[in-house]
Amino acid sequence: MKLVKTLLKATAVMALMATTASAATIAVIGGSNDDAFWNIIKKGIDDATPAVVANGGSVNYLRLVNYDNFAPDVVQLIQTAISMKVDGLVIPDWVPEAEDPAIKQAVEAGIKVILMNAGGADKARELGAINYVGSDEYVAGQAGGTYFGTHGQKNVLCVNTLPGTANIEARCKGVIDGITAAGGKGAQLPLPSTSFGDPTAVAEAIKAEMIKDDTIDGIITISAGDADSAAIAIEQAGKTGKAMLGTFDMNQAGLDRIKGGTQLFAIDQQPYLQSYLAVSLLASAIDFGTSLPTFPVLTGPGIVDASNIDATLSGVAKGAR
DSSP, X not given: OHHHHHHHHHHHHHHHHHHHHHOOEEEEEEOXXXXXXXXXXXXXXXXXXXXXXXXXXXXXXXXXXXXXXXXXXXXXXXXXXXXXXXXXXXXXXXXXXXXXXXXXXXXXXXXXXXXXXXXXXXXXXXXXXXXXXXXXXXXHHHHHHHHHHHTTOOEEEEEESSTTOHHHHHHHHHHHHHHHHTTOEEEEEEOOGGGTTOHHHHHHHHHHHHHHOTTOOEEXXXXXXXXXXXXXXXXXXXXXXXXXXXXXXXXXXXXXXXXXXXXXXXXXXXXXXXXXXXXXXXXXXXXXXXXXXXXSEEOOOEEESXXXXXXXXXXXXXXXX
């Protein structure tokens, strides 16, 4: 009996040591606290974290303070994650020319990487990431441009408050290609990145562009916050009912506008699922050696409009949208 107890105790200690050795330490890099989109990402991280912790691991969310020094600050956060000697890194590849060397450095250091939200499947393969979780931004943009075209818009402006970031450029390119294929035309309005989060600056720039070109009948923004500014600009330019509004991503104000008929649609990439799935899949790969045959894992796009706004609002109430 004493021998059995000794063996059981030794087995338990070895099991604990094995669990500790394989427990996933994960860093997730994300956007500013002032960016509502990334607060939804945080909700997904928070909901995925208990399972990681239950297996002895941890999750650290490293967020940008603001977007004023965007690319260098993202690289610094990657370097911080590497210095923490994490096992896994979830990272949007927003600015490949700046981020790629640092992401490769992380992979070379033995860190398992999942690209989330920005970068796409091809970039994930190039960098040696184990997967990409997110939307195909170009395809999402095409869906928006096509939607405008099928609803009668002929001249669409894509407002870009983060010019130079790969995923946002892909969004606007997709919009322009989509509306062009539908028989209309499109253009991008690039604004300084300091405009992001400055509602007055964004509204004034959009209003000025609409006054300059009276034929603009569709406005699409790259974020839900910018759509709030665009709604003000449309009203101040006297274009209510003439220039229709669409946006990537959603907030409560935008959903209320869709419900009330003053916003045409929103393109949803389901950010909650992006972070929840990315953290869960990465922790499982580290702890248990699992992998998915699905590559990439796409979470969008989906169009939210008058036809499904009520179901979407139900999801918002439950914290899933």
